Amino acid sequence: METATLKVFRFDPDKDKVPYYQDYEVPVEGTLLNALLYIKDNLDPTLSFRAFCRSEVCGSCAMKVNGKTKLACKTPMKELVETWKGKPLRIDPLDHLKVIRDLVVDIDKPIEKMKTLIPWLVPDPRVVPTDPMHESIIYPEELEAYKDQIHCMLCFSCYSACEAVEDYERYRGPFAFSRAYRFQVDRRDIETAKEKRIRYAISGGLWSCVQCQKCLYVCPKGVKPAEDIQNLRGQAVRKGFTDKPGAKKLKHYVDWIYATGQINRLYLPEEVYGNREAREKLTKAYEEMGVEVWEVPKPTKGLMKFRDIYLEILSKEEKALDLDFSHVRKIDKMVSDIFKADICTIVDRVHEEGKGGKLIEKLKGLFGGDNG
Amino acid sequence: MVKVGFYQGCCFQGQDAHMFETMKKTFKAIDVELVLLEETTCCGGNTIDEENRKLSYAINARNIALAEAKGLDMLISCNTCYMVIAKAKRAMDKNKKLREEINNLLKEEGLEYRGTNRIYHLLDFFRDVVGYDRIRKAVKRPLKGWKVAAYYGCHVLYPRETAVDNSDNPSSLQEILKALGAKVIDEYENKDACCGYHSFYTDKNMTLKKLDKILGSVREAGADIIATPCPLCFKSFDIYQTNMENPPGVPSSFLPELMAYAFGISKEESGLSHHLIKVEKD
Ligand code: SF4
Ligand code: SF4
Ligand code: FES
Numbered sequence: 001m002e003t004a005t006l007k008v009f010r011f012d013p014d015k016d017k018v019p020y021y022q023d024y025e026v027p028v029e030g031t032l033l034n035a036l037l038y039i040k041d042n043l044d045p046t047l048s049f050r051a052f053c054r055s056e057v058c059g060s061c062a063m064k065v066n067g068k069t070k071l072a073c074k075t076p077m078k079e080l081v082e083t084w085k086g087k088p089l090r091i092d093p094l095d096h097l098k099v100i101r102d103l104v105v106d107i108d109k110p111i112e113k114m115k116t117l118i119p120w121l122v123p124d125p126r127v128v129p130t131d132p133m134h135e136s137i138i139y140p141e142e143l144e145a146y147k148d149q150i151h152c153m154l155c156f157s158c159y160s161a162c163e164a165v166e167d168y169e170r171y172r173g174p175f176a177f178s179r180a181y182r183f184q185v186d187r188r189d190i191e192t193a194k195e196k197r198i199r200y201a202i203s204g205g206l207w208s209c210v211q212c213q214k215c216l217y218v219c220p221k222g223v224k225p226a227e228d229i230q231n232l233r234g235q236a237v238r239k240g241f242t243d244k245p246g247a248k249k250l251k252h253y254v255d256w257i258y259a260t261g262q263i264n265r266l267y268l269p270e271e272v273y274g275n276r277e278a279r280e281k282l283t284k285a286y287e288e289m290g291v292e293v294w295e296v297p298k299p300t301k302g303l304m305k306f307r308d309i310y311l312e313i314l315s316k317e318e319k320a321l322d323l324d325f326s327h328v329r330k331i332d333k334m335v336s337d338i339f340k341a342d343i344c345t346i347v348d349r350v351h352e353e354g355k356g357g358k359l360i361e362k363l364k365g366l367f368g369g370d371n372g
Numbered sequence: 373m374v375k376v377g378f379y380q381g382c383c384f385q386g387q388d389a390h391m392f393e394t395m396k397k398t399f400k401a402i403d404v405e406l407v408l409l410e411e412t413t414c415c416g417g418n419t420i421d422e423e424n425r426k427l428s429y430a431i432n433a434r435n436i437a438l439a440e441a442k443g444l445d446m447l448i449s450c451n452t453c454y455m456v457i458a459k460a461k462r463a464m465d466k467n468k469k470l471r472e473e474i475n476n477l478l479k480e481e482g483l484e485y486r487g488t489n490r491i492y493h494l495l496d497f498f499r500d501v502v503g504y505d506r507i508r509k510a511v512k513r514p515l516k517g518w519k520v521a522a523y524y525g526c527h528v529l530y531p532r533e534t535a536v537d538n539s540d541n542p543s544s545l546q547e548i549l550k551a552l553g554a555k556v557i558d559e560y561e562n563k564d565a566c567c568g569y570h571s572f573y574t575d576k577n578m579t580l581k582k583l584d585k586i587l588g589s590v591r592e593a594g595a596d597i598i599a600t601p602c603p604l605c606f607k608s609f610d611i612y613q614t615n616m617e618n619p620p621g622v623p624s625s626f627l628p629e630l631m632a633y634a635f636g637i638s639k640e641e642s643g644l645s646h647h648l649i650k651v652e653k654d
Binding site: 207230250262265312 | 382385410411412413414416417418419420421422423424425426427430431434455477478480481526527529530531532535538539540541564565566568570571573574575576578581582
C-alpha cells in the first residue's frame with residue numbers, strides 16, 4: 001500500500017517546554033482526516049485534534065499542511081501527495097491562534113473580534129413585524145445578496161491564512177467582515193445598525209486588508225471575504241466615511257478612469273496623502289533630463305464611448321453620482337491644456353499623431369512614479 | 373512566430389512606457405510578436421470592484437472584446453490585472469444574463485464579448501505557449517552564479533478559479549529562472565507573504581511591514597536579487613522599499629528584464645540598471 005510521512009506538530013503545554021514534530025507513516029487513502037484517525041487508532045492515541053462532523057459541516061478540522069491551510073476532512077491524501085511530490089507533509093495547527101494542545105487551537109479571540117461588528121440582525125420595526133405571530137418574509141431575490149456568506153462555518157481557515165491578521169493585531173478577520181456584510185445587505189436590518197457596523201468595521205481594520213485573495217482560496221465553503229470587504233469599503237465611502245486614505249484612493253480610481261481610461265499615478269500621492277511634493281519632485285527630475293512630462297495619462301482610444309458604458313452601468317446601479325463631475329471637469333481641462341483642444345476631439349487625434357512615440361524614446365528606464 | 377494581444381494596463385505606459393519596449397525585445401527573442409491592445413483601459417486595479425463589481429466586469433469585458441475583435445488571445449503581465457480580468461471573464465462565461473446586459477452596452481462601440489479567446493498571464497504563457505525549452509535556447513548570457521529568489525505574488529495563485537499554477541506548490545517561475553541559468557532560491561521564509569503593493573494607499577504601515585519581512589528573509593536566504601513576474605510586486609520591492617525607515621537595499625527585478633539580460637540585451641536596455649535599488653550583479 002502507498003504510504004506517506006506526516007510530520008505532525010506536537011505540543012502539550014503541561015509537559016513540553018517547546019513544540020516538536022513527530023513522524024508517522026500513514027496510508028495514502030481517503031482524506032487527511034482519515035490519516036489522522038489512522039494515527040490515533042493504530043499508532044498513537046495521544047495525538048490531539050478536533051473533528052466532529054467528518055463531513056465538511058462543523059468547521060472544526062482546519063489545519064495547515066506544509067504551511068497551507070486545509071480542511072482535513074475535505075482534503076484527499078492523494079492530492080496532497082501529488083501536490084508535494086512525495087515530500088513529507090508537515091501538519092501544523094492554524095496560525096494566529098493559541099495552541100491548546102497539538103492541533104487543537106483556541107478560537108475565542110476571533111469570535112470576540114467578530115462580535116464587535118454586530119454580527120446579528122437589528123430588526124427595523126418598519127420591516128419586521130413586532131407581533132411574533134406575523135411572519136417576516138425574505139424573498140429569494142433578497143437572499144441572493146448573502147446566500148454565500150451564510151454558509152460560513154467558522155472554521156477559521158481564512159483567519160489563519162490572512163495577511164492582514166498577520167500584521168495587524170486589531171484586524172477583525174476575513175470571516176468577521178463577511179458576517180458583517182451579510183447584515184449590511186439584509187433589508188430587515190435597521191439603517192442605524194448598518195451605519196454603526198461600518199464605523200466599527202473601519203476601526204477594525206477595513207482599510208488594512210491587502211486584497212491578497214488568500215481568504216477566497218482557503219475557504220472551504222465558497223465565501224469570498226475579500227470581495228465582501230470591497231463591498232463594505234464601497235458602502236463606507238457612500239455613507240460619507242471619506243477621510244481615510246483608502247476612500248480617497250477609491251475616489252481617485254473612479255474619477256480618473258472615467259475621465260481618461262487610466263489612473264494617474266503621478267497624482268495619486270497628492271490626492272490620497274496630500275503629498276504634492278512627490279509629483280513635483282518627479283516632474284522636475286524628468287524635466288532636468290530633458291523629458292517632456294504630461295501630467296495626465298494618454299487618453300484611451302475610444303474614450304468617449306468608454307465613458308458612455310461606464311456612466312450607463314453606474315446609472316443602472318444608482319451610483320452615477322459617485323462620480324465627482326467637478327473633478328472630472330478639472331481633469332478634462334488638464335487634458336485640453338496639454339493637447340490644446342477639446343477632450344472630445346483630442347482622443348483620436350493623439351493616437352493618430354502618435355505623440356507618445358517621442359516620449360517613449362526619451363524615457364529610457366526611469367522608475368519612481370507613485371512614490372507617496 | 374506567435375502573435376498575441378498585449379494588455380498594457382498602467383504598468384507599460386507613461387513613465388513606464390520603456391517597459392513595453394523591453395517586453396517587445398524580450399518576446400522577439402523567443403519568437404513572439406506582441407500586438408499592443410491600444411484601446412484597452414485600466415482594469416480598475418481591483419479597486420473599481422469596491423465601487424461596483426458590475427462596472428469592473430463591464431470594463432474588462434470590453435478589454436477582452438478588443439482582443440477578440442482582433443482575433444487574438446490576450447497576454448497580461450501584471451498579476452492584479454490578470455486576476456481582475458480573469459474574474460470578469462469567468463463571470464461573463466458563467467452568467468448569461470450579465471453577458472447579455474454588458475454586450476448590449478458594448479454594441480455601441482461595435483464590440484461584443486464572445487468568450488472565444490484565451491487570456492494568459494506571463495507564467496502560463498511561457499509554460500504552455502512558448503515552452504521552457506525555447507526560453508533555454510534563446511539564452512545567450514546564462515545567469516551563471518546569480519542566486520535569484522523566486523517570488524510569485526498573490527494574484528496568480530489565488531483565488532483557485534483563476535490561478536495559473538498549483539497554488540500550494542507552484543513551479544513555473546522556478547522553471548523559467550532555471551532555463552535562464554540562474555540558481556533558484558525558492559525556500560525562504562516569507563516567499564508567500566503579500567508584497568504590500570495594494571495597501572500602500574490604504575494602510576501604508578502594512579506595506580512597510582510586509583516589505584520588511586519579505587526582504588529580510590530573502591537576504592537571509594542569501595539571494596542576490598528577487599525575480600517576480602508582477603510589475604506591481606516589483607514596484608513595491610524597488611520603489612516602496614525606499615519608504616522604509618531602514619531600507620535593507622535588497623535589489624529586485626521584473627522577470628522579463630532578467631530574461632532580456634539573459635537573452636543578450638544590454639543591462640541598460642533591459643531596464644536592470646535603472647532601479648532605485650541598484651542591481652550590482654553582472
Ligand atoms: S484578502 Fe484581505 S481579508 Fe482576505 S486574507 Fe487577504 S488580507 Fe485577509
Ligand atoms: S469564511 Fe470560510 S474560511 Fe472563513 S471561517 Fe467562514 S467558512 Fe471558514
Ligand atoms: S470534521 Fe467537521 S468540517 Fe471537518
